[in-house]
Amino acid sequence: MEIPDSDVVKMCLNGNKEAFSILVARYKKLIYSVVYNMIEDKEEVNDISQEVFLRIYKSLDRYNPEYRFSTWSVKIATNLCLDIIRRKKIQSVPIEEAFGISSNSDTPEESVFKTERIREINEAVDSLPEKYRIPIILFHRNGLSYEEMTKVLNEPMSIIKNRLYRARLMLREKLASYRKEEVL
Amino acid sequence: MNCEEARNLMMKHFDGELSDIEFTRLCRHTEMCEKCGAEFGALKEILGLMEESGTIDPPENFEESVMKKIHQWEALVKKRREMLVTILYSVFAVGIVLMSLLISYVSQNETLRALMDNMQALSGAVRSVINFSAKWYVFMSGIAHALIQTFITFAKTSFSVFALVTGILLLSYGLISRQNGKKEEGVG
Numbered sequence: 472m473e474i475p476d477s478d479v480v481k482m483c484l485n486g487n488k489e490a491f492s493i494l495v496a497r498y499k500k501l502i503y504s505v506v507y508n509m510i511e512d513k514e515e516v517n518d519i520s521q522e523v524f525l526r527i528y529k530s531l532d533r534y535n536p537e538y539r540f541s542t543w544s545v546k547i548a549t550n551l552c553l554d555i556i557r558r559k560k561i562q563s564v565p566i567e568e569a570f571g572i573s574s575n576s577d578t579p580e581e582s583v584f585k586t587e588r589i590r591e592i593n594e595a596v597d598s599l600p601e602k603y604r605i606p607i608i609l610f611h612r613n614g615l616s617y618e619e620m621t622k623v624l625n626e627p628m629s630i631i632k633n634r635l636y637r638a639r640l641m642l643r644e645k646l647a648s649y650r651k652e653e654v655l
Numbered sequence: 656m657n658c659e660e661a662r663n664l665m666m667k668h669f670d671g672e673l674s675d676i677e678f679t680r681l682c683r684h685t686e687m688c689e690k691c692g693a694e695f696g697a698l699k700e701i702l703g704l705m706e707e708s709g710t711i712d713p714p715e716n717f718e719e720s721v722m723k724k725i726h727q728w729e730a731l732v733k734k735r736r737e738m739l740v741t742i743l744y745s746v747f748a749v750g751i752v753l754m755s756l757l758i759s760y761v762s763q764n765e766t767l768r769a770l771m772d773n774m775q776a777l778s779g780a781v782r783s784v785i786n787f788s789a790k791w792y793v794f795m796s797g798i799a800h801a802l803i804q805t806f807i808t809f810a811k812t813s814f815s816v817f818a819l820v821t822g823i824l825l826l827s828y829g830l831i832s833r834q835n836g837k838k839e840e841g842v843g
Contacts, residue, residue, distance in 0.1 A: 491725065495718045503713035517720075520713060524721045525728060589704050596705070611705040617670070636666045643697050 476540035483531050491528055494540070499524075501541060501613070502548050508612045509552040509605075519555065523548045538622060545615065546623040549605070556601075595645040603638035606631055656684045661691045669702055 474482075474493065482490040499520075506520045527544050534543060596604060609615045609623065621628050656664075664681040667673045673681070685692040714720075761767045809816075 488725070488729070489722075492718055492722055495721050499713050499717050499721075500710060503717070504710045507711045517714065517717075520717070521721050521724050525724050528725050529728075585704070588700075589708055592701055592704055607705075611669075611702050612708070612710075614706070614710075632670075639666070639669065639698060639702065642701055643694065646701060647697070 477534075477536035480531055480534050480536070480540070483528075491531075494527070494544075495524055498541060498544055502544060505545055505548045505609075505613050506552055508608050509549070510555065519551065520548075523551055526551065539619070542615075542619045542622045545609075545613070545619065549609070549623050553601075553605075591646060591649055592642070595642050595649070598645065599638060599641055603634050603641060606635045607638040607642065610635055656680055658684075658688060658691050661685065661688065662694075665691075665695050665698060669698065 476494065476497070479490050479493050483494075502523050503516070503520045506523065507516045510516050510519055523544070526547050530547065534540070596607065599607070605624065606620060609620055610617075615623065617628050617631060620626075620631050624631060661681060661684045664673060664677055664684075668678065668681065681695070685695045761771060
């Protein structure tokens with residue numbers, strides 16, 4: 472049976488530092504994905520993701536077990552990424568550069584089309600204002616729920632919903648205008 | 656259903672909150688309305704691709720790198736703590752030595768010894784003044800407190816008498832002030 476996150480946190484705070492590796496193993500994919508979707512190149516993503524876990528480790532005494540550990544750690548990751556973005560104005564990476572996204576069932580032509588389409592979507596997402604870009608990334612790329620997003624972004628649910636709805640429509644409009652430009 | 660309602664249902668669908676009945680209604684509308692049909696299709700494609708490309712696997716040695724970083728940080732914190740303790744002990748030791756030298760110099764120097772004695776006497780006098788002031792303050796505040804309490808009790812228990820006495824006092828004060836004013840005018 473899996474040890475609950477709050478128990479692992481207690482073990483770390485009681486002196487068993489190595490227990491933290493349990494949390495790293497559980498949430499490395501989530502944190503890495505969040506950072507990857509918000510920051511540029513692989514090296515930066517790797518270093519920043521490690522920094523997120525270091526910050527989580529330093530803040531373990533402030534973790535409130537009433538909240539899910541995943542939500543709390545994503546909040547730390549998001550805050551760090553936003554700080555870095557605002558300081559360095561780092562752009563999101565075109566997704567096709569890093570990992571293969573085509574499925575085994577795609578033909579080569581479909582694969583190329585899909586890659587190109589995702590590149591366009593990525594470009595359109597990057598061009599959205601921050602207050603719309605972050606919710607759409609957290610919801611549709613990182614799979615956070617509305618409740619988790621309210622805790623990560625410290626905003627009421629109604630505002631997040633409005634921004635997400637607006638972001639979807641803005642994305643659609645941008646991509647429609649790209650298509651028009653291609654035709655012309 | 657109008658297009659605005661359809662759009663709301665589309666958003667609910669992408670939120671994962673649409674019921675089967677609502678989904679059926681939405682599909683019926685998008686089949687009939689070309690504009691909404693195109694919009695729904697486009698959003699499905701865009702958001703679907705976003706969700707597909709969402710999660711990324713970290714490198715294989717990621718856990719090891721994180722734990723190494725944590726151990727390095729802890730070692731750094733420990734080193735800084737030890738350095739701080741060393742500095743504090745050094746400052747304390749130097750302070751003790753300097754104090755000892757100063758005391759031994761003062762005890763051997765007549766003028767400085769006399770000055771230290773005077774300073775001691777002065778600090779004693781200052782302490783006495785402070786004690787006296789504190790006691791005087793306590794005494795006066797005690798009297799004031801007692802007067803206020805008497806006043807309040809009197810007002811609560813015998814309000815009519817209190818009102819009468821207050822009225823008489825105010826009237827007397829007014830009369831006396833008027834008399835004093837007339838005397839000053841006469842003198843002037």
